[in-house]
Amino acid sequence: MPLTEIPLSVWRKRSRTFVFRGQPIRYWTCGQGEPLLLIHGFPTASWDWHYLWQPLAQRYRVIACDMLGFGDSAKPLNHTYSLLEQADLQQALLAHLNVEQPVHVLAHDYGDSVAQELLARHGESLIEVASCVFLNGGLFPETHRPVLMQKLLLSPLGWMIGRAFSREGLAKSFRQIFGPQTRPSESELDDFWSLIECNRGPRIMHKLIGYIPERRVQRDRWVAAMQRGDVALRVIDGEVDPISGGHMVERYRQLIPDADAVLLPGIGHYPQTEAPALVLKHYLAFRDHLALPPLKAACS
Template sequence: MADQLTEWHGQGKTTSVPVRGVPRAVFRRVTGSGSPLFLLHGFPASSFEWAGVEPLVARRHTVVTFDFLGFGASEKPKKHRYSFFEQADLTQALIASLGFEAVTLVAYDYGAIVASELLARELPFRIDRCVFLNAGLYADQYRPRLIQRASLWPVAGRLLARSLTERQFVRSWSRVFSPEHPLDPGTAALHYRALRAGDPDPDLTARLLRYIPERAAHRDRFEPVFTGTEVPLSFLWGMRDPVSGPRIARELRSRKPDADLVEYADAGHCPHLETPERVATDILTRTGLRS
């Protein structure tokens, strides 16, 4: 009997998407019907993290999930210098290839940085709404875990990336889940398998983590988006998150007192994995609003 990850991949397909003049193999799924809704995943996971939310929101939307370059079942070019600007190019190209004139974005963690870049661009399509889940929206309020900070050091980063076992992965990731909704080890093992799929560069996780200094270096481009864009924004926030929880929520409230911010008192860094039904309901409530 196929496990959930195998079924997830079996119901999608890998397609070629041109990114900066280079054709890239990108895994994607398209389910449901209705207005287009893109679910953008975080680090260190893949589109599979939306498995609990996707079928619920697909009742009212055409839902597109995909793996960013270097993640999941998408291409993992060895020795590649990953950038979320490139991931935004990929997302934009994928939307164009599907022929959508307007989309809604739901963006979590790493995906939220990509969504922020898209909001800062002049685009050939319209973004009707963007729903953010826990992410380091403000660089000075973001608190990456020790293993993430260490992974940014050139030598230590390579050593940590090459020695990342499933047990270490599960232990590290479990620390950002709430006590009320702990990480299931079996589910975590599937996410680890997705991370290591395709015999990737042994330095992969260290290379992907370069998004942290890259985001900080471009904060003047991204942070004004959350108060200045004309696109309606919503924020669904796990308040037990030690990485980007209460500090980010408070900063958002101070800069945008009227922000549509939903605080989940019993959820950690991954509300869509911890309480997918509640998150799906709140997404659908917001995609049903008229801007």
């Protein structure tokens, strides 16, 4: 059964605002139960989760924000954007909401890197992460295959490329990374573009793209955090994604002990919008398995 979408206009009306280091940040929360933090990717925003929002809120207290530089949140021009600061932001949001329980994390793309930082901080006793599920993202710099637009944004002309970025450029990039049968509609592209364009977003895209070299700097620390095995992990991955599809999962299985990975055939870089029912199914199965009591060894 297809999941019901939340129109962007409705989603925006449900937002709340808190201030992080002097900058207004839009966030959303709904439901009761164990806290579930949803972390979006580049270059979009938390509306990416709208198909999953209500089904997850029926079981958990779901929490999401548009990170600094994204969506409807502040996009300061004279700012050095950092994945580490975005992790600070997630922790500040949890503190703002008085979340004291261990937090479950569901992340995508750029958000995967923020989640990896939270896992590293879990090992440093700076936050308690109960579980983490990654959707398509560059978990390992050696497997990340950036598209042309990302490469151009990283170049010395990135500031000019970003300012010239348009809805047409977004549509061209998304045609490359979505599954052949699951590409976004024109209406969805309009909404994605509205979130990117808000608060003059294209003028800072060359600053946001700094996450790619930052991943290389943090790579060993983040991989070690995943290898510790003290937090339950799963990858749910669109297999045909050219950026971080099946080839990334192959590397994940090589590096992560007892790797739990689910591949979605025919699905690209945005599984939560391309195949939300499948993502929900595999996410809830993961959580249900965590909730099972441990098996007791028979004694004689």
